[in-house]
Amino acid sequence: MIYICIPAHNEQRTAGLVLWKIRQVMSDFKRDYEVLFLDDASTDRTYEVVAPYVQVLPLVILRNERREGHGASLERLLREAVQRCSYPRRDIIVTLQADFTDEPLAIPGMVKRIEGGADLVVATSPHNGKAVPLAVRWIRRALPWLERRYDFPEQISDPFSGLRAYRVGLVKRTLKAKDGERLLKRDGWAASVELLLAMAPHTRRVEEMQSEARHARRARSSRLSFWRAARDYIGLLRGR
Numbered sequence: 001m002i003y004i005c006i007p008a009h010n011e012q013r014t015a016g017l018v019l020w021k022i023r024q025v026m027s028d029f030k031r032d033y034e035v036l037f038l039d040d041a042s043t044d045r046t047y048e049v050v051a052p053y054v055q056v057l058p059l060v061i062l063r064n065e066r067r068e069g070h071g072a073s074l075e076r077l078l079r080e081a082v083q084r085c086s087y088p089r090r091d092i093i094v095t096l097q098a099d100f101t102d103e104p105l106a107i108p109g110m111v112k113r114i115e116g117g118a119d120l121v122v123a124t125s126p127h128n129g130k131a132v133p134l135a136v137r138w139i140r141r142a143l144p145w146l147e148r149r150y151d152f153p154e155q156i157s158d159p160f161s162g163l164r165a166y167r168v169g170l171v172k173r174t175l176k177a178k179d180g181e182r183l184l185k186r187d188g189w190a191a192s193v194e195l196l197l198a199m200a201p202h203t204r205r206v207e208e209m210q211s212e213a214r215h216a217r218r219a220r221s222s223r224l225s226f227w228r229a230a231r232d233y234i235g236l237l238r239g240r
Contacts (some may be wrong), residue, residue, distance in 0.1 A: 001091045002033040002111060003081035003168070007073035008050075008098035009040040016049045018096070021104040023057055029108040034084070035059045036077050037098075041067040046098075071184035071191030074162075078171050078183070088169040095164050102163040106211035110165035119203045121165040122196075123211035124158035150197055153206040159196050160189045163211060166199070173202040 004022060008015055019035065026033050035057055039047050041064045053059050062080065064073065078093065085091045092114050096102035102123075110121040152159050175183060183198060184191045 001085065001087070002031050002107075003084065003091065003093045004033060004035045004107070005074070005077035005081060005093060005095045006035065006037045006098050007040060007070055007077060008037065008042065008046055009067065009070075009073075010042045010044045010046060011098040012042070012045040012049050014100040015046050015098045016053070018098055018100050018104065019050065019053045019057060019059070021100075022107070023053075025104045025107055029111070031111065033058060036062065036080055038062040038064065038073050038077050040064045040069070040073045069187045071187045071194070072182075074191060074195070075182065075184045079175065082168060082172050082175060085168045085172075088172050089167070091168040093166045093168055093171060095162055095166075097162060103211050106163060106209070107165075109209055109211075110163075113207050113209065114165050114167055118165075118205045118207040119167045119170045120153075120199060120206045122156050122158065122161050122206070122208050123163040124156075124161050124208055125211060150193075151200065152196065153200055153203065155206045155208050156196065157208060159193050162189075162192045170199055170202055174199045177202065 006015075006018065015037075019037075022035060037050055037059060039050070039061065047061070047063065050059075050061060054061065060080075062076065064076075068076070074095065077095070081093045082088070092111055094107055094110060096104065096107075106123045110123060113121045178198070184194055186194045
């Protein structure tokens with residue numbers, strides 16, 4: 001089983017497109033799958049847009065009554081997938097964003113790498129381009145300082161990417177090691193870094209593949225400002 005996990009907040013213009021694209025991709029990729037979509041207290045029509053897809057997709061819609069943020073929403077989805085899973089050594093979790101910047105076409109390639117023995121697969125994209133937000137480019141340029149502070153898996157050149165595939169057993173081992181504590185305390189790209197660092201000690205084999213992020217497809221302005229990126233970056237450097 002493949003659990004496709006999608007956290008969302010106010011993505012009414014792209015959430016349906018993401019689900020439609022997933023349906024198209026998975027209709028050609030013959031694997032059992034389930035889409036876990038979490039509406040993080042959206043104030044627009046995200047839920048109304050997504051709800052009809054339960055008729056054409058194996059879709060489960062979760063909702064937060066109040067906004068919890070990307071990191072907390074992602075953790076809830078991971079825990080939900082682990083709870084639903086019957087075969088953690090075989091089953092797979094794929095995470096992607098609801099703003100349509102992550103490419104669902106990458107799902108089969110990531111899944112095949114997990115089936116081939118990897119525990120974790122990270123999809124990375126080119127770091128430059130006019131469509132890439134300035135804050136994102138700045139974070140990536142500052143990566144060497146984070147690499148001095150933390151031990152990232154050697155195979156991973158882009159620890160900020162949220163388009164990933166995990167063997168469910170890896171997620172389960174990581175959650176168990178936390179012994180009931182929250183897995184993700186940060187938000188946005190920093191939560192992706194935090195998740196990677198939490199899983200690294202429990203990962204036997206890590207792989208990376210190319211999948212270009214389509215920033216121009218985002219139907220809203222980026223929520224990542226330079227100052228927020230700088231704050232989160234400094235917090236990671238200080239370990240708090």
